[in-house]
Amino acid sequence: MKTDTIAAIATALSDSGIGIIRVSGDDAVVIVNQIFRNSKKEQSLLKYESHTIHYGFIVEDDDKIIDEVMISVMKAPKSYTTENTVEINCHGGIFMMRKILDMVLKAGARIAEPGEFTKRAFLNGRIDLSKAEAVMDVIQAKNEFALQSSIKQLKGSISDKIRSLREEILYEIAFIESALDDPEHISLEGYHDRLNGKVDYIINELDNLLRSADNGRILKEGIHTVIVGKPNAGKSSLLNLLIGEEKAIVTDIAGTTRDTLEELISLDGITLNVIDTAGIRCTEDQVERIGVERARKISSDADLILYVVDSSVELDENDEDIIRMIQNKKVIILLNKSDLYEVVNEKNISDMVRKSLNHDNDYKIIKTSTKEEKGIQILTDSIKEMFFHGNISYNDEVYVTNMRHKEKIMDAKNSMLQVADSLEMDMPEDFYSIDLMSAYASLGMIIGEEVGDDLVNEIFSKFCMGK
């Protein structure tokens, strides 16, 4: 049986020197050959022996060189997956790796599901999965709290969007079906035009989602970055500055942000999921106290904490609380309001850390003024540096998940285009429902409300992508 060809980035998405893109499947060699030229500008991959490595270039539009690469060719059955496998050793860097992966996909490969290489290795008998037990344990352990977690994670606005589109589609399916069964009471007169309008609307919305997917904003993913600090330290102003729009409510009254705010921000290719929290202080105000509790909870899940300190007022026991709360986290301390008279300097805050934790902690400390927009570039650089040096990392699956979701949205859109076609051709009503159904199912797979086909995938998705 012919297997389709899959591809993914096999190394971590970071600014390491080299990254590897792995391609596996019957057509792996043929596909990569399309975008490869050797030093003599020949498309020569097909000629190479198995288990050899070659110098050359990835090219676009026949002659535009994208990257200088080493390519290893491993032919079936002697490869990790037992299928034809090609590995592209390219220059690291998220942009480059994504670019080359996109080219491989355009040449005919499909993005690998998380863990799919391992799954193929398993299904092809290459690896022995007597460790199924261990896999089970992992999943069961996760399950207690987190089986629903993937769905919970998606509670953000985009999944709401997907959910509402699904509802729109379901309404139409239900309408057609009930009209088929009860023509006496439910008439399809004029329905054609109504559906046409709806289809256009849905296609348009899906296009918007696809565009946002390209901007790296599709789902609430990225480095979980949490802004904490006392009330009125300038947390919301910082968030606003990072996203460049007035979103959080900023006033001079302490305790304005009583809940948490969340935004996805792209810093030179790194996605940050930035969460602004309510200021932390002992408070009697019921609503504010809930906000503070949430801030504590969210901080405990953070990949990176931005601790904003108002450098114009004295440190107090609330700062001690905060320092203890974030002690096991990656932290950048911002001495904000550098435009005002400086009451707290680097030394003061380091002393406070030592006092609170009984030991030193070499937190990065940056002076900023959100009002004068100073220090933001240093902050950005620091975050990038921490990320690229592996001090902070994020889930390798992020990109894949995005791609997978994007693919599902594409599927949904294609199905809706089929509906539009059927309408154009004036097909009878019951024909649309097939494609409406498919669109509904594709969107459901994104938010976990549709059971995917082969759920053994679920096991393997616990492995990292590209593995």
Place this chain on the structure above:
Amino acid sequence: MPEIREKVDVCVVGAGHAGCEAALACARLGLETVIFTVSVDSIALMPCNPNVGGTSKGHLVREIDALGGEMGKNIDKTFIQSKMLNKSKGPAVHSLRAQADKSEYSRAMRKVLENQEHLTIKQAEVCELLAKSYDSSSESDCIATKKITGVKTFTGAVYECKAVILCTGTYLKARCLCGEAITYTGPNGLQAANHLTDSLLNLGIEIQRFKTGTPARMDGNTIDYSKMEEQFGDERVIPFSFSTNPEDVQIEQVSCWLTYTNEKTHEIIRENLDRSPIYAGIIEGTGPRYCPSIEDKVVKFADKERHQVFIEPEGLHTNEMYVGGMSSSLPEDVQLAMYRTVPGLEHCKIVRNAYAIEYDCINPRQLYPTLEFKDIKGLFSGGQFNGSSGYEEAAAQGLIAGINAALTIFGKEPIVLDRSQAYIGVLIDDLVTKENLEPYRMMTSRAEYRLLLRQDNADLRLRKIGYDVGLVSKEVYELTVQKKKLIAQEIERLKNTVIGAAKENQEFLSSHGSATLKTAASLAELMCRPELNYKILSEIDLNRTPLPEEVIEQVEIEIKYEGYIERQSRQVEQYKKMEKKRIPADLDYNDISSLRLEARQKLISYKPVSVGQASRISGVSPADISVLIVYLEHYHSLKSEEI
């Protein structure tokens, strides 16, 4: 006390539409079969509407026929009007419906039963099922604790047998309600079966109470047809059975009549709702939402000014007319007043009152998709007893129950049709998997793969299964094989016959309002254009050999809707992957700690046979399904290590 003791293979309890199919299937497969009925005169009785088929039900009849059942042949012999419904819509929802001469239908079916070898008709009320305890621990796919051994009648006669098929319809502890008047009878005033329920309860079978209803029958002489729209049958009648010669069904047909309720009708109903046993709370059973009484319609569609009323003849030898669309359980006086508001019925006289009927039936989740009870080996059931409604639904289940009882006795693998194979598959899967709180009626929308499950291709889908089972003769099966071959060949030819841009071709196209060719195109490609079809293309398709009508129909559908059929087939593939993941019968869900409690309870009570079936149980979420799948992988790897 001396008693009659007989030994047979199969006992079928009830001789309605389910019972007849079940008994015929068993007897035709060579098993000694007894069919019990409380009244021999009520074999294959149609106590409600005088028609067979209709949207989605017509599909069922076609499928029954393809598998070797009797319903299609019997209605072809006894219909008095026939119509293909939904002809303006896509081929998937075309549905055949025929008006039956009720008494002829019943008589013809009785004759078939009487002439069937190995089949005995017995007028007797079965009061008790005989069973013994059973140890199934050595069988991998069986969890039964009891095994059926026979039945006992009211008069004490015992029939020992290997399988029992329960098709008791609406007779168990039946009572009929017409307003305040309640009679403890089965349909049409026939004797109810009041004893069997206790025996079922003793065997641990869970019983529930359903209700259904029927409208009044009018004296045809008192109806003024001039105020109604006449509804004719089709000019060219298409038979239900694939074995009926189409020429034999071109008979003289009778008409039906269409009229409407009005505000006055609704007013009377609304004013008297408190006297309706349903709204007054006298009826405990749950009624079918999709076959609502006129009271329900008036309440549910309050803004509708009128509802359709079909006046249909009950037969050629009676002037009784059935008032379709106005079933009711209101009292007699309200009925008369309400019917008389309908144009044409102003002076009507009621021959038989409308009534609601309540009866005992089972919760069908106790059954496997084979229609055998999970807990009682050898006990099968079909029809309204399983919580369905409708003659066709009953016959379909009866046939499958009969086939599987026989296959089980022969030690062969039973048949289960899946949701992508047949409406029958959808029907049974829904019954045994989903929560059914009301009598289940087949509907087009229930079949998610309906584009593949058309009434026109039931033979192509199912004849082979009927043949393999032994209900379809080799001769008949060969005809289907031949038909398939012709279809494939013709599609191939149309795809390979290329039409060039010659002048006469272009003229032909423009004369039919079709765009002219820029490059050559195959006949198949041209056929995909909405304005062209097989018949029109004959002008430029010069090498055509004449083909049977039913072959052309398939060729046309498969080419015109190829893209849709392909996409639907892909959906089916996805579905089948999940159906193929079997769940061992002895799986202990309590071992799977990560299942949510609700899901675990549902899975324990339904005991689904596949992951696909499990995923359709309400209360089992996608997350639970993934846990189940992972667990099964693990389970299988453990099992294979044991071996």
